[in-house]
Amino acid sequence: MSESCEITLTVNGVRHQVSVEPRRTLADVLRIDLGLTGTHVGCEHGICGACTVLMDDQPVRACLVFGVQADGSSIRTVEGLAANGELTDLQQAFSRHHALQCGFCTPGFLMLAEGYLAETPAPDRVAVREMVSANLCRCTGYQGIVDAIVDVAEQRFHERPI
Amino acid sequence: MATASSARQSQQWVGQPLQRREDSRFLRGTGRYTDDVPHAFALHVAFVRSPIAFGVIRSIEVTRALEIPGVVAVLTSADLGHPSLTGFLDRDEFVTTSMPILAHERVRFVGEPIAIVVATDRYIAEDAVEAVACEIDELTAIVTMDDQVPSQIPIHDAAPDGVLVDLRMFTDDELEGVLAASPLVVDETFRSGRLQAAPMEGRGALAEWIDRDDQLVVTVSTQLPHQVRTGIAQALGLVERQVRVIVPDVGGGFGFKAVLGREEVAVAAAARILGRPVRWAEDRLESLTASFQGREQEYTVRAGFTEDGVLTGLAADIRCNVGAYSAFPFTCGLEPIMAATEFLGVYKVPRYASRSRGIASNKPPSNAYRGVSRPQIVMVMEGLMDRAADRLGIDRVEIRRRNTIRPEDFPYTGPNGITYEPGSYLEALELCAAQVQQLGWWQRREEAAPGFIRGIGIANFSERNAYGTATMGLRRMPMTPGFEVAHLTMDASGDVTLTSGTCSAGQGHETTFAQIVADRLGIAPDRIKLRQGDTDLTSFGWGTFAGRSLVIGGGAAAVAARKLATQLKEVAAYLLSVSADDIELSNGNATVRVSGESMSIDDIAKTVHFRSHLLPAREEYLLESHGSADPSGMFSNGCHAALVEIDAGTGAVCVLDYLVVEDCGVIVNPLVVDGQVRGGIAQGIGSTLYEEAEYSSDGQPLAGSFMSYLVPTAAEMPPIAIHHLETPCYQTETGVKGMGEAGTIGAPAVILSALNDALRSRGAWLEHVPVTPADMQQLLALPIETESS
The missing domain is CATH 1.10.150.120 ([2Fe-2S]-binding domain)
Incomplete structure (x- = not known):
């Protein structure tokens, strides 16, 4: 398709550099590129909210945000909740x-x-x-x-x- | 030290509201659903789907798609060798038709898969779908059950009139005379809208041929691992051993996944043909418009009553819009058979006759959805009760009381030939009515603010479930479901692995099955690990549907556990030099009742595995057992009540309060039972007030997203209070009855009953679901009558 863009994301406190197509959703970046499959995709049109993550502390639908829009942001996913092993x-x-x-x-x-x-x-x-x-x-x-x-x-x- | 005082199974764990063993991984995001299963080399699939409802395929042009970089293949039905699935019943009243895996010659609904595009990534696969050109000659779509286009080819050549199944299972020569002589005959037509089960996880598949094992390994989101294996093997010409079906965590099923879809077979076929791993994750548009639907039904009924409101007889003409194909393995006969057979519910109906048809249309095929026809038949029976009560001036609870099967009637055999085992039909009704009174609902009904009207609904019903071989055999499927087997193995550390052919989609089997086994082995439930969803790991089973898993699968596990307990006792008895009858298993120990001498079960396990020289030679060396169960089927029952409010200005309906009395026999885990009840009611309320898979007159789907297919949110849900009654099932060791569908079954009837109560003063009467604000506005425009009852 089109050319890839380099983006930097901090996910659950860890910095990642990823090369993504502009059309790639944040949900796919998290799930496919970073292997964080805890964020689920339920509708891909922003209604069900299964893919909700925190982007700079605000809940967002990861299916409605492109990876490139998340460049430079800090993301929290479900995998970051019980960080020390114990459930919150x-x-x-x-x-x-x-x-x-x-x-x-x-x-x-x-x-x-x-x-x-x-x-x-x-x-x-x-x-x-x-x-x-x-x-x-x-x-x-x-x-x-x-x-x-x-x-x-x-x-x-x-x-x-x- | 405690000693057993009776032979009755001790219940230390059964009955406890244990937090679920599954929760930890789901809460951490480490659950693994089909599309979460990693595969570094998998190719991605997107389907070319029909844009029209009915037509003849002239050509499929794939050249442009193949030129797109990253596209590996575009396969049509011919490329796959025209595989198909045939869901049929061996009955004269059934017209057998096949469902091609990819459309061949004709397309029969919008969204029907025509070709499978395989590419290095899903984005590219979807690009390529756009580049495939299909030439299709459009025909006039058959959308409703009344559409007829005699001048063109039928949907299926084998069924020129569109009727795929026409059952007259129940006839009664005396019925017409009885109805003619009845002081009141309620003659009504009830309808229910087409629905989609809408689990949050859609379908999905990942398939790979593994040469070493001579196997096609297919990871799939399903409720029926072994039936998916059979279907894929049949469709692709393999033997069962050559297909391994793995089911990871399933994100909701509700019957929607009690089926084998053509896409899963297409993915498996592509993996086989290309010799490369291939994966597909259904998107929501596909799920809502191109998978499986159900519930589009019409009931024309005539019910006779005496002046005292006692039913004299009932005649029903039932029609189900089953869509374009017969689903595998449960067939397009599923809804018609269920509707006709179980129509009478908790009521004594002396005479009954029905005709029940499945009619083809250019819509996606129907399949099981939570409750299968029971939400409709309960809605109809309760609607008849309400109507007769109004006409005869009898209280709505009283008329139900007069017709309900009473405790002294059990075992009761109805005109449908079914023998009902004991249930608490009357007790549930009385308790529910008493609660409504006690909670002050009748007063609240009168306290609506100006511009609002309120009503109270009541629905008393049963839910038949856990159908065993004896009952399923009557349907005459080529494969008769029913039994379950369970295998138990205790390893050297004293932990137990249980396998079952059932398959959880969120019901919490890992917790509840362990509770049953734990009581019988005297160890804690967290020492018992249930493994399901792998046809290589579990011997065979019929999966999860119709409230069968904990009853039949759990029943088999109970039998296996009892046998394993005997083995443990025999080893302990030898090592402690006593008789096995003197040993009790509890709290992780095998204890001699009289002396209190004991050894740990862990030590028994260790001895059996590592130090067998201490034991006598014997036939079976390890700690392994199996059990099976096959009850004929049973009835859970319940009574629901709802208080609703209608905004007379907008027509909006709000369910203010909801009350449930339920009886599912012995409760294994109250947390899980209450969760199933509440979740079921949410789906039932959705189908009554919000959800409909609507179609335009030319067969275009109008509900292709969650913006138009309205699954209820938290804002639409009332508080739900639940009361339990317990009439143990005598068909299983555990006393458990099924209970997964009751919420969905009762809700449409009770909401409709409440709306009709509210609308009585307008002389309005509803007999269809979903009830939309537009319907309501139309009814509210009617003049207000003086309240008569």
Whole structure:
């Protein structure tokens, strides 16, 4: 197709230089070029949110961002969450509340919620439900996902440094 | 030290809400779905698909596509040797047709694969698709079940009238007389829209010929590993041993993957022909418009009632729009058979007759989708109850009470020839009605704000599941599903590997199967690893569908575990110089009941493997067992209630609250059961209010993305309260009944019932799903009548 471009990405704290075609999506860069297959592709048109990652701390659909647009940015993916091996509070809450079944959409919900909670430390249940409605899950009916995020939001709020 | 006080299976682990063993990898992003499986050298596939619904192929020109750098091959049906799949029933009422792997001579729906493009990367493969030119003479599309175009060739030559299956399984000469003599006959036509199961992971395949093993290894996202093996072997002229099907994590199935798709076979064929690894990942457009759909059905029913609201008889004419082909292996007879056979649900109907047809159209083939026809038949039966209640001035719960199969009726055999094992049909109804009362829903119904109206729905139903050989044999498929086998091996460290031919798509089998085995071996569930989804690793099985896995697969595992426990006890008894009957397995130890003397199960395992000189010579040296199970099939049951609100201005519907009473026999893991119930209801609500795979009059799909195919989000979901009843199943060792589909089955009936309750004052009556805001606005424009009941 067209000529490749050199881009630099920091993914989960690690710098990568990748040569990509301008039309290559960030999702494909992460999955195919960097082997980070935890980010899943569910619709490729920005609705389902399975591919949600944090780009400079903001949730983005990795299927709607081209790799070249992410040049110079810092990306967090699901693989970066339990960096020290132990599941994070949010991951543990997802398991506790049975917020996942097939697990395909789960990385997207985790990254969406991490991005959201970083900006909105004390959301109420209605706000969480509204935020969760950004992504699609076909297995759970969402109740567990909402419960898990509300649980973690409360926990983090009470444990916040004062 | 605890001693067993009875022979009853101790349940230390069954019944516990254990967090799932699968969760860790899914939460870390280290789960592995088909498209995540790495392969450095795999070529990528994109399909050339038909842009029109019905036509005759004149030519396929691939030269320009082959000139694109990176394109390796463009293969047509002829290049593959015209392989096909045939899903058929051995019945006179069934017209056998085949589904070519790639369209041959005719195209029969928009999106039908015509050629497979193989390239070094998917972007290039998609470029090349654009460069393939197909010349197709367009014919008039058959879209609805009433479309007829006698002047042109039929969809299939073997079925000139378009009817692929026409079943009259139930007849009753007395029925017409009974209906004529009934004080009330409710005569209605119910319809349901075409749906797509829409698992978040689409289909996918990675295929490679491995010369050393003389095998085509196909990684595929499916619910049916062994049936996919059979289908690929048949289509490509291989013996079963030459195809190894590997199923990694599956991102949702819901019946959508209880099938072998033509694309998977095409990928396998391309890998075989090219001698190179080939992979394909379905995109959402393909998934929504070119895979499998279901549920487009119409029921014309006449139900007789006495003045007291007791059913006297029921006649049904059922039509299912089965699309362009008969899917392998469950066939286009799946929906019609299920609808006719299980129509009567939890109700006593003295006389019953039905005709049930599958009608071809220029749409993608229908296949199983969670619940298969049960969401429709429950919607129809509950709609009849509501209608009769209104006409006769009987309370809606009361009329159900009068018709429901009662505890003293079990075992009950209906006019459909099915014998129902005990269930809590009446108890579920009473508990649900009592809860609605107790929670103040009737008051909340009256408290709608100005401009809003509210209604309460109720649906009492059963879900037949875990169909064994005896029941499936009646369908007359060339392959009769039913039994499962399980193999257990304890290794030298005392850990256990369990294999099963079932195949999880998110149901949590690794956790629940381990809970069943753990109780029988006296070890912790995390010492038991379930392996599924590899036809070389598991002997044989029928996969996962229709609530069968934990019942039949788990039932087989229970039998195998009981046998392995006996082996462990025999070794321990020899080493401890007691009788095997005196040994109890618990908490990781084999303990002598009276003396309390014990040895660890780990030590038994080590001794058997490494120090067998300490043991007497015996027939079987290792710790291995197998078990099998084949129940005929059973009924779970439940009762749902919903409180809905309609915005009289916009016609928008909001489900405010939802209540479930369910009975799936013995619950292995309440967390998993509740998750299945809630997730099922979400799909049921979707199919009632939002989702439809709509088509234009010329057969063009109108729902090709998640912007037009509206899967419910969190914003559309009500809070769902769940109450459990437990009527153990007597067909298996575990007492478990299936439960994966109940949520999806009950939701359309209960939402429709609630909407009709809300609309009663308008004299409006709904008998189709999905109910759109446009439908609602039309009904709300009707004048308000004085409330009569």
